[in-house]
Every structure is written in structure tokens, then in C-alpha cells.
Amino acid sequence: MDIPLAVIADYASATREGKLNVMGIFNALKVKSLPHTQPQIYLVWQAEAGPAEWGMKKDVEIKLLDENARQVLSVRGNLMIPEKGEAGRLTSINSIMAFNNVKFEVAGDYAFAILIGGETRRNVPLRINLAPAPPEA
Numbered sequence: 001m002d003i004p005l006a007v008i009a010d011y012a013s014a015t016r017e018g019k020l021n022v023m024g025i026f027n028a029l030k031v032k033s034l035p036h037t038q039p040q041i042y043l044v045w046q047a048e049a050g051p052a053e054w055g056m057k058k059d060v061e062i063k064l065l066d067e068n069a070r071q072v073l074s075v076r077g078n079l080m081i082p083e084k085g086e087a088g089r090l091t092s093i094n095s096i097m098a099f100n101n102v103k104f105e106v107a108g109d110y111a112f113a114i115l116i117g118g119e120t121r122r123n124v125p126l127r128i129n130l131a132p133a134p135p136e137a
Helices: none
Strands: 002-014 020-026 029-030 036-049 057-066 071-080 092-104 108-117 117-128
Touching: 002 108, 002 117, 020 036, 029 036, 029 071, 029 092, 036 117, 057 092, 071 092
Parallel strands: 029 117
Antiparallel strands: 002 020, 002 036, 036 092, 057 071, 057 108, 108 117
16 A cells, blocks of 8 residues: 655645645745644645555554654544446545644654554654744834
8 A cells, every 4th residue: 555645734635536625725834932732734645555455454553743753632432445347447545634723843844744554654744943033123
């Protein structure tokens, strides 16, 4: 199973036809003060599975890690790969995950790690920058 697409965004949705709508893709946030609580972050990713994986259930874990590999948050679940795909083609599975009130204690580098079956398949970087204080008048 591969993860060809993974982004962080302000908002995302999917159509009935399986099209992803992603708005406000970013990899950095400029914050006024720390700690900072981000009201909402969307992690949008797409997995591709081949015929050997059709009908399988995969364990999935998403971890948000700081630059020292300390865990900020973690969620676990399962991903069910459809029974049938089109012969000779990969099956795509879309995932849209909303995280609310994510707290960042310090500025620096973070990453959403996407683990499938206990193995990291993709890291999505996120930089938290502290905005400089405005000059005094």
C-alpha cells in the first residue's frame, strides 16, 4: 500500500464520485504567541492498494510528532480496502481527517506520520513559526 497524496489543509471534502476538494493547503503556520491552539487542521491523504490487498483490513495510526519525536496526538483506526477493483489497476482510498483544537507548545518542526500496519508510509511536515512582535510606535 502506497500513499501518493498527503497534505494539510484548512478544509476538505469529497464528492459522491470520490473527488477530493481541498482548500488552503499549507505546511507552515505563523502564530502570534505560544502555546498556540489551532482550531482545526485537516489531514487529507489517499492510499493506493493493489489486487493482493483487495478485501483486507489494515490498521492505521496517525501521529503528530514534534521535532524531537514527542507525540502531540495520536489516533487509530482501520482502513477497509474494497473487495474488488478494476483488473490490473490500483484501488484508491481517500481519507479526510479533521483535528480540532490542536495545541502547539513550542515553535519548530512537526510532522503528521501516517502508519499502516505499524510502518510509517508517509510523513507530512508542518512548521510552527512565531510571528515577530510588531515594532513599538
